Amino acid sequence: MPSLPSDPPPFFQAHLFVCCNRRPDGHKRGSCAARGSEALRDYTKARAKELGLPGVRVNVAGCLDRCELGPVLVIYPEGIWYRAETREDVDEILSAHLVAGGRATRLMLDKKDAPG
Amino acid sequence: MPSLPSDPPPFFQAHLFVCCNRRPDGHKRGSCAARGSEALRDYTKARAKELGLPGVRVNVAGCLDRCELGPVLVIYPEGIWYRAETREDVDEILSAHLVAGGRATRLMLDKKDAPG
Secondary structure (H helix, E strand, O other): OOOOOOOOOOOOOEEEEEEOOOOOOOOOOOOOHHHOHHHHHHHHHHHHHHHOOOOEEEEEEOOOOOHHHOOEEEEEOOOEEEEOOOHHHHHHHHHHHHHOOOOOHHHEOOHHHOOO | OOOOOOOOOOOOOEEEEEEOOOOOOOOOOOOOHHHOHHHHHHHHHHHHHHHOOOOEEEEEEOOOOOHHHOOEEEEEOOOEEEEOOOHHHHHHHHHHHHHOOOOOHHHEOOHHHOOO
16 A cells, blocks of 8 residues: 555565465465475575675565465565575575665566466 | 566555564563464454455564564555554554555554664
8 A cells, every 4th residue: 555755764674574384285285384485584584684784674474375386475665576496596586686676587476476 | 675667566455464473471572472463463364354455465474573562563565563452453453554545643653663
């Protein structure tokens, strides 16, 4: 929803939410945790700290409803969604998006990937 | 961080993250879950569904680092933080923010409440 002129400044410059939802083994949608998101979340948090990026917070989130495309994360306030399957993917996202202020386009979810 | 003209449209019109972190009893910072956030998250999700608000998603989040002020939630993309202690607080936030597009100012965290 739109921001208002009276809104306070953002608490975080970039707020990452890594889906760590786990469904039972064999569930038809699968889940991000079953695809390794918990370890990737830990890595993301550690790498962001190593990079010394100001105002970046990395959080666990419950099911983000993009299960089939997981492991997924979303970066707010810009609301950009990524699929990160490996540590190299995480590095690419941190480097392209958080350090350079651009997009890791290879890993982005697109309009067609939005929830139905 | 700034949006770019090439960014896809947002997947959700309003994405709520309710801190459900739980610290051990007696921890000096306390925690949102110890202050009842899990039940409030369930209520928020159910009420948002009842209100039939399009494009609203309510998620659990890990520690949002505003423990002393909890139970807290944040609404993105606008990045507005609220303290919600009761179901009535949740109703006020949903009504003022999500339905009316304004702010539940009484419950908002302000600049002074930002992480140090």
